[in-house]
Amino acid sequence: MKSKPGEHTFLAQLTGAVSGITGRWILLVAGSVLLSVLFGFWQIPAAALFAGVVTGIAVNSLGNLAYPRHFSRAGQAILGMAIGLMFTTAALEAISAHLLPILLVTAGTLILSLASGLLFSRWTQIKASTGLLSMTAGGAAGITAIAQEFEADVGLVAIMQYLRVILVMISLPLVVLFVFHDHSANTATLAGAHLPASWAGSLLLLLPGAPFGIWLARKIHITAPYLLGPLLLTLLLTLLHVNPTRALPGPLLEAAYLLIGWQAGLQLSISRLRLHLRLIPRALLIILVLNLCCALLGVLLAHLVGVSDLDGYLATAPGALYAAVAVSMAAHGNVLFVLGAHLIRLLMMLLIMPPLARKLLDPARNT
Structure with a gap:
């Protein structure tokens, strides 16, 4: 069946629009928003981040798109x-x-995590900093955000971090169902637990606070200053009860x-x-062993402090913080x-793993 001349013209125009820089940016933004909504409906953790990764891969396959570094630093x-x-x-009083x-x-x-990362890097012949950040048990978004600062393979780090999060998300309800028989959980019950957010207070915190936190972190030579500077400043303000908001608005975090x-x-x-797919089987094996070891540490912690x-187990789950808290809420545990x-x-993890990655990177620079 022959196509009409008008169809060829439309396809040519569409291809030309996408091949341009402006067209690819429009595709990146629109595709990410649509996927984010879809992933959110499926209750995928940090849906917008995962949507950004997937859409970025698709757009990059159409042609390279330069990404300004200050964009990722703003996200951090x-x-x-x-x-x-x-x-x-x-939360801090509950553990004090x-x-x-x-x-x-x-x-x-x-x-x-350190042992797993070094084993992964040596087993797969990748850079040590990439292996270490890929296997860091916790803070998937934060670790992915700072990976480029340590010349790690950001894409591979993101894939491995989300592989770990997905495994934890899948295993949590299964473990509760088959190991802790007297509990039932629903990972969707966290929705009502969000703290009130203020746009005015958030902007008041973000606009002067983020630059000051970054400047101070760089002044005292904190590793990953664009993430940790604002984090530590906000943590201090939170503990002093002088924060202008209790949480950031959802769209800002998205x-x-x-x-x-x-x-x-x-x-x-x-x-x-x-090329990265060949690493998945080895990564899965290491992540599964890491999850099991964390579960054993959780049982030890429970016996030491007198909780269930x-x-x-939920307190030491290697990632998926919101899912772990949601399961604890549904099981009437110590949330x-x-x-x-x-x-x-x-x-x-965010304070210690980046300096370790830097130390592993420095010898490589000197060889």
């Missing part, structure tokens, strides 16, 4: 402030009496996720993605303890 700053606002007084056991178990998780997701996706293409085995333990590990 917003994300850092969102994390800082999560450290509520109630058990801080030492939590720190020890968190240190164990960190050591397991925009940060998109900015970070684009950074990762635009460094990948379909052909390059095929379920709460210990604040689970949230507090995750926040302590998130902060420790």
